[in-house]
Amino acid sequence: MDKISETAYLVALHRALESERSDALFHDPFARLLLGNRGQQLTYILGDQERNRDAIAIRTRVMDDLILKLVGTGEVNLVLNLGAGLDTRPYRLPLPPSLNWVEVDLPDLMAEKERKLQLHRPQCRLQRVSLDLVNTRFRQELLDQVNATAKQTLVITEGLLGYLSEAQVTQLAEDLQRQCNLRWWLFELLPPLFLQQWQQSNEGKIYRDYFNQGRPAFKFAPEQGTKFFQALGWEVSELRSLWTAARQFQRLHGQLKVLAPCLRWFAPQSWQAMTEGSSIVMLEHATSHGTLDPNPAAPGALMAAV
Known part of the structure; x- marks a missing residue:
């Protein structure tokens, strides 16, 4: 498993710590189980990361809300989570039992997750697919099969796009868009200012030294x-x-508590640019307005050839 993939444990650590707060935005009872002893190791290496912890907590909660809102309409019959990492939404969210959920990530990560959660039952139909998403041929085969299986699919790429180059994100966006039944796409969007500030920060230096051999970890912020x-x-x-x-x-920190309302009232254009630049985005396929498949395939029928 490469170091960037280990960020899945860091995200799980943040979810575990958030769940232990009295004012927690969500509760993830599985995060500690998935962490094992990695939590202590990461805390020792990276130190306290309160701002990043809050950022992950907010991202998780907002995505939870959007997923539940969309699934609640009854339109979605499959969720495809690309780069799923140690996400536990199929276990902790109140999802309908008929919903199909497919998680995709590297083989080692998927195998460890399968082993640690084997005694727990997900809320919906869950399948895991071991796949390196950078391999465009295998990724295309996956998307082809999902597109042929379910008529109303939500794709999630939480925490993934930032690590890709603009060319890689472009190709992924085009690959998804070519599949007419992959109707929605959920991800977080980072502003260019974030990249500049992160790369100059002490947290950013520790992060890239540990996870990416001194190279900038985040690349995509259009x-x-x-x-x-x-x-x-x-x-x-x-x-x-x-x-x-x-x-x-x-959950605003330090000067941002003062800066945010000032920008909002006295510099609305700057506030709009800042708020829209750092956001959770739900996209919809511009030409996808299909109807609900009354007989979606069970997860076990998916990806048999991959």
Whole structure:
């Protein structure tokens, strides 16, 4: 398992710590189980990461809300989580038993997750697929099979796009867009300012030294924002500002507590650019308006050839 993949344990650590707060935004009873002794190791190496911990907690909660809202409409019959890492939503969210959920990530990570959660039952139909998503041929085979199986699919790429180059994100967006039944796409969008500030911060230095051999870990933060994806055949269905969510959940830190309301009232254009740049985005396939498949395939029927 490469070091970047180990960030899955860091995210799980943040979810575990959030779950232990009295004002927790969500509860993940499986995060500690998946962590094992990695939690202590990461805390020792990376130190306290309160801001990052809150950022992960807010991202998780906002995505939870959007997933439950969309699934609650009854339109979605399959969720495809690309780069699923140690995500536990199929276990901890109140999902309908008929929903199909497919997790995709590297073989070692999927095998460890399968082993540690084998005694626990997911809320929905769950299948795991071991696949390196950088392998475009195998990824295309996966998307082809999912597209042929379910008519209304939500794709999730939580925490994935930031590690890809612009060319890689473009190819992924085009690959997904070519599949007419992959109707929605959920991810977080980072602003260019984030990359600059992160690379200059002490936290960013520790992060890239440990996880990426001194090279910048984050690469993708388009200047165009959501217009980057609109040019590739996607429409914005929902956009939730992480800044607004941080204010709502009272998780702004330091000077931001003062800066945020000042920008909002006295520099609305700057506030809009900042809030829209750092957000959770739900895209919808610009030409996908299919109907619900009344007989979606069970997860076990998916990806038999991959």
